[in-house]
Amino acid sequence: MSPRAPRARAGAVHPRVWAPTVVALLVAGAVWEHVARDNPYVLPALRAVGGQLVGEPLFYLRNAWTTLSEALLGLAIAALAAFAVAVAVSESALLRRAVMPLAVVLNVTPVVAIAPALTVAFGFGVLPKVLVAALTTFFPLLMNTATGLRSVPREVLQVFRTVHASRWDVLVRLRFPSALPYVFAALRVAFPLSLVGAIVAEFTAPGASAGLGTVISVASANSQLDRVFASIACLALMGVLLLAVVTAVERRVLSWHASQGR
Template identity: 60%
Template sequence: MSTSEGANRAPSPTGPVPGKRRRLRDSPLRPGMWLPTVVAVALVAAGWTYIAETQPYVLPRLPDVGATLADDPLAFLGNAWSTLSIALMGVAWGAGLAFGLSLLMSEIPVLRRAIMPLAVVLNVTPVIAVAPALVVAFGFGLAPKVIVTAIITFFPVLINVTTGLRSVPVPVMHVFSTLHASRMEILFRLRVPSSLPYAMAALRVVLPLSIVGAVVAEFVAAGSSQGLGTMIRNSAAMGQLSYVYAAVICLAAMGVLMLAFTTLLERRLLFWHESQR
């Protein structure tokens, strides 16, 4: 082989290429990804076990909680579905109304100055104080629980989406103005896409929060016979701590799954955004 051929040949890499290094760094099989979680869970379980053995009236034993879940899983699944239905309907109404109002307020500044103070008052009003009145107004069915959940999830979406709609870079706005874009084109081709990262951040908050809203609604709404909130209330009244914490574990699992779904949806919708790079 001639000297020129050896000089022109690119040196072979001695290590993984950058893309492969990134995949190895982000791989869930790498100990640095799963080991801290395992250690934290083990420490919590050890502390739980110590408190349960020394003070059984504070926490039940973890095997007792597991046995409670295994004895009647259909009851927990049925009550979990009831709570999840309330949470999802509350998010649909609360987030949908907040998104629609945000679109209107971005185009009509007078409407923003009129609605925002009322939204703040609604946000700071204790929803537990309003729930009994909602039961009187709408009966003992699903409606008051959905309204309570919608109230809890309404304000974060309103604030985040309104901020996102108003966060369009000025140079980009000038480009659209130079192209003589209409207000609707600016709204749906510029403002709405710019607000998506803010909207997804709000959903990451309100979707797990909707579980809290549904449980609060089941706590305070009279006549409730289903749902994990009702199960917790009834079990606590009878001193059945294993049922209480089994229902709490179900609620935590639902919240984690909803957060994971939101994260996956965010990666799919915002693949173009710098936050996903």
């Protein structure tokens, strides 16, 4: 009898999981190189983009950090404001009817139209960029958090009322845990959106001296496509890393929830 094959190592990922992604990336890279070879004024060669990142790593790290700090600060402000408003509208139908239409109007207003006005009002510093990132992420955080706070099963809520639990106890022990899956779903959308908001604000801020949005604007004006796409690559990498962090935290915090079932 032949000896048993050794068991797969714990935590090993089967090639069927990662192989399609690798194949898709290779195909996309091949198509990119083909287009870049025939149309150098449309796409730069991947080696030129890589050369930018390898040749000036500190330049891109410094500007990426500027954009990331603006995005994360704006997201933090939006999260605090969204949670406060979501608690208020979940506790009061009157407030809900008054506030939610205003939130919808804010959401459908193009952020590109708001950014220049904020720059005029608050100057050319960090504040308008942070505010644009906050406005970009506020609505999805508000809607998901408010929906989560109101998604408590009636039977469980009735049990809390039967034992005369205070509103604070209901909020902390019942509503907030029920809302966590909705909050993390919103964060998976809001983290990349915060980068979009920061970039838009940097595009519309004349005289800005740092940030990937500024690098893209200046490089586009000078037809430096390799620098433009190197900055875009940095943004894409930051978005992927932020999404990975949110997913890892969600799995740890919501390990008890059915959404994390394997």
